[in-house]
Amino acid sequence: MKLRVSEHELGLSWVVEEPLQRASHALAADGRVWFIDPVADDAVLARAAELGEPAGVIRLLDRHGRDCDSLAASLGVPLYSLPDAIPDSPFEVVRLLHVPGWHEQALWWPERRALVVAEVVGSSSHYTLGGDRTAGIHPMVRLLPPGSLRRYQPEHLLLGHGDPLHGPEATTALHEAYARSRSDLPRMLLAAPALLGAAKGRWG
Numbered sequence: 001m002k003l004r005v006s007e008h009e010l011g012l013s014w015v016v017e018e019p020l021q022r023a024s025h026a027l028a029a030d031g032r033v034w035f036i037d038p039v040a041d042d043a044v045l046a047r048a049a050e051l052g053e054p055a056g057v058i059r060l061l062d063r064h065g066r067d068c069d070s071l072a073a074s075l076g077v078p079l080y081s082l083p084d085a086i087p088d089s090p091f092e093v094v095r096l097l098h099v100p101g102w103h104e105q106a107l108w109w110p111e112r113r114a115l116v117v118a119e120v121v122g123s124s125s126h127y128t129l130g131g132d133r134t135a136g137i138h139p140m141v142r143l144l145p146p147g148s149l150r151r152y153q154p155e156h157l158l159l160g161h162g163d164p165l166h167g168p169e170a171t172t173a174l175h176e177a178y179a180r181s182r183s184d185l186p187r188m189l190l191a192a193p194a195l196l197g198a199a200k201g202r203w204g
Contacts, residue, residue, distance in 0.1 A: 005044060006164065010114055010156055011051055013164045014044050021124035021162050022066070025116065027109070028052050029090045035075075036060065036107070037118055037160050040067035055089070056080055060118035062103040064160065096120055097146045106149065114156035115170075120146060121177055123162030129184060134165060135173035137181040145181050149174065 002017040011028040015021050016039055024038040026048035032055035033048055057072040059065075059081040072079035080086050082105050085093055094106040097120060107116040120138055121127070127136035135157065137145045157170035165173050 001039075001041060003041060003044065004163065005047070007047075008156070008164065008166060010109075010112060010158075012044065012048055013158060014039070014041065015163055020126065021122075023158075023160055023162060023164070024066070025158050025164075026051060027114075027116075027158075029109075034058060034086075034089060034091075035068075035071060036116055036158070037064045038067050038071050040071050045071075056086065058083065058086065058107070060105050060107065060116065061160065064118055091116075094148055096148055097141070102140075108152060109156075112156060113154050114158060115149065115152050115154035115174070116158045117149065118160035121149065121157070121174065122159050123157075123165060123173070127162065127177075133176070133180070133184075134169060135159070135162075135177045136184065137177050142181045142184065145178060147178075150178055 004015045004017060006013050012026045013023060015023045022039050025036040027034045028051040031052040033052045034055050035057045037060055038057065054075040054077045056078045057068050059068045062082060068079055082103055083093055090109050090111055091107045092110060094108055096106045097104045104119055120141060121135055122138065123135045128134065129136060153171045154174060155167060155170055157165040157174055
């Protein structure tokens with residue numbers, strides 16, 4: 001498994017170099033590390049261990065099984081699956097999308113102005129559709145994207161698919177993704193065959 005690993009002031013993010021570009025994060029706060037939608041890799045987990053003691057594993061999307069259960073068990077920490085709150089953590093849980101077949105929460109870290117989004121927003125090519133776009137709305141909800149993220153102005157945007165965004169680009173990318181959600185529908189339709197081929201009928 002080939003990964004792109006980025007160290008940043010919040011911890012670590014890693015992206016699997018594959019069509020869906022699954023992304024995972026290890027966020028450090030007060031000497032403890034929170035793993036979000038992790039795809040486990042021994043080398044990355046060893047680097048994450050240097051950030052502090054494991055505190056918990058967080059699953060933000062119902063179909064993001066990934067390695068959440070096995071990693072929580074191996075580390076001996078709680079698994080928070082679609083939580084309404086995460087006790088003793090720096091995160092606020094944002095209720096994002098709950099419809100049949102799609103249940104998703106997001107995280108807001110107020111102190112660090114960090115927003116973590118598993119699926120509704122992404123920065124992989126399936127979301128950006130090429131060009132100069134740095135993030136986009138998931139193809140399945142472009143017509144009516146959930147609006148609960150619109151009020152945030154993050155300095156860090158950590159995503160479940162694609163590379164994280166930091167600095168002013170994070171807020172710009174988030175709000176432009178919403179602004180272009182419907183206007184990009186023709187572009188998305190043109191890209192649909194490639195999207196379906198890469199996804200092979202599932203996102204996760």
